[in-house]
Amino acid sequence: MNLASYIEHTNLSPALSIRDIDQLVDDARVHKFLGVCVPPFWVKRAKREIGNEKILLVTVAGFPLGYNMTETKLDEIKRAIDNGADEVDVVWNITSFKTGIPWTKIELAKCSKLTHDHHKLLKVIIETAYLSDEEIADACKLCADAGADFVKTSTGFAPAGAKVEHIKLMRSVLPAEVGIKASGGIKTREQALALIEAGATRLGTSSGIALITNSDSKTDTY
Numbered sequence: 001m002n003l004a005s006y007i008e009h010t011n012l013s014p015a016l017s018i019r020d021i022d023q024l025v026d027d028a029r030v031h032k033f034l035g036v037c038v039p040p041f042w043v044k045r046a047k048r049e050i051g052n053e054k055i056l057l058v059t060v061a062g063f064p065l066g067y068n069m070t071e072t073k074l075d076e077i078k079r080a081i082d083n084g085a086d087e088v089d090v091v092w093n094i095t096s097f098k099t100g101i102p103w104t105k106i107e108l109a110k111c112s113k114l115t116h117d118h119h120k121l122l123k124v125i126i127e128t129a130y131l132s133d134e135e136i137a138d139a140c141k142l143c144a145d146a147g148a149d150f151v152k153t154s155t156g157f158a159p160a161g162a163k164v165e166h167i168k169l170m171r172s173v174l175p176a177e178v179g180i181k182a183s184g185g186i187k188t189r190e191q192a193l194a195l196i197e198a199g200a201t202r203l204g205t206s207s208g209i210a211l212i213t214n215s216d217s218k219t220d221t222y
Contacts, residue, residue: 003192006201008058009208010037010183012156018045025049033208037089039063040080047084058087058123061111064155066091066127070107077114077122087121089152089181089204094127097139105146112147123150123181123202128166129158136166137173144178150202154184161185164198171199189214 009028011020021042026049028036035056038046043059050057061076062068068076070093077088090111096104108124115122124146126139143151151170154161161184170180182195183204192203192211205211 001193001196003189003196003203004032004208004212005034006192006196006203007033007208007211008035008037008056008181008202008204009033010156010204010206012037012039012060012063013206016042018042021045022049025055027209028055029053031209031212034202035086037204040076040083043080043083043085056086057084058089059085060089060091060125060155062091062093063089063125064091064157066093066125067095070103070110073107073111074114077111078118081115081118081120085120087123087149088115089123089125091125091127091155092139092143094130097135097142105142108143108146108148116147121149122147123152123179124148125152125155125183127155127158128153128163129160129184133166133169136169140170140173140178144175148178150179150181152181152183152202152204156184156204158184162195162200164194167195167198167200186211 011024024036035058037058040059059080062073112122124143162182179201181202182200186205189211
C-alpha cells in the first residue's frame with residue numbers, strides 16, 4: 001500500500017515557526033505525501049513553498065473548539081481559499097449539536113456552499129472524543145446532508161483521537177461519496193493501516209515520516 005498517498009502531513013502546533021512550515025512542505029515533497037495541513041496564518045507561505053508541486057494545501061477554520069460565530073468561520077474559509085487553500089477542515093459547533101438546535105446543520109450548509117462555490121473541498125471535524133456512538137452516527141448523517149465532502153474525527157486537541165471502532169461506525173452510516181479523515185494520535189504504521197482498513201480515506205498526522213518508515217513516533221498529537 002502507498003501509505004504516503006493517504007497522509008496530510010500536519011503541523012498545527014501553537015509554537016510552530018516559519019521554518020516548521022517550510023520543513024513540512026519539504027517533507028511532503030520528498031516523501032510524496034498527499035498534502036500538508038497548516039494553520040490559517042501560514043497558508044500563504046505554504047502555498048508559495050509548494051509552488052507547482054502536486055501537494056494539497058489544507059487548513060482549518062473554527063479551530064480547535066468550534067463554537068465561533070458562523071460568520072467568523074465563513075470569513076476564515078473565504079480568506080483561506082483566497083490565500084491558496086485547496087481544502088478546509090472546519091470544526092463544527094459541538095455545543096449547538098449537543099443542544100439539539102437546527103443551526104448546526106444550517107452552519108455546515110453555509111460552509112459547504114461557500115467552499116463548493118470556489119470549487120474546493122470541505123471536511124467537518126466532529127470531535128469524536130466528546131460524542132457517544134449514537135451521536136457520532138447522527139453527526140455523520142447531518143454532515144453528509146449538509147454537503148460535507150469528508151467527516152473528520154478529531155482536532156488533536158481533545159482527550160482522544162482517531163479510533164478504529166469509530167471509523168467503522170462512521171463508514172457504516174456515511175454515503176460512499178463522503179470520505180473519512182482519521183486524525184489525532186496516529187503514531188504507528190500498524191495503527192494507520194488499521195484505520196484505513198476500517199474505512200478512513202485520509203490520515204491527518206504529524207508523524208507521517210514515522211508511518212512510512214515504519215518507526216514509532218512518540219510526538220504525534222494531530
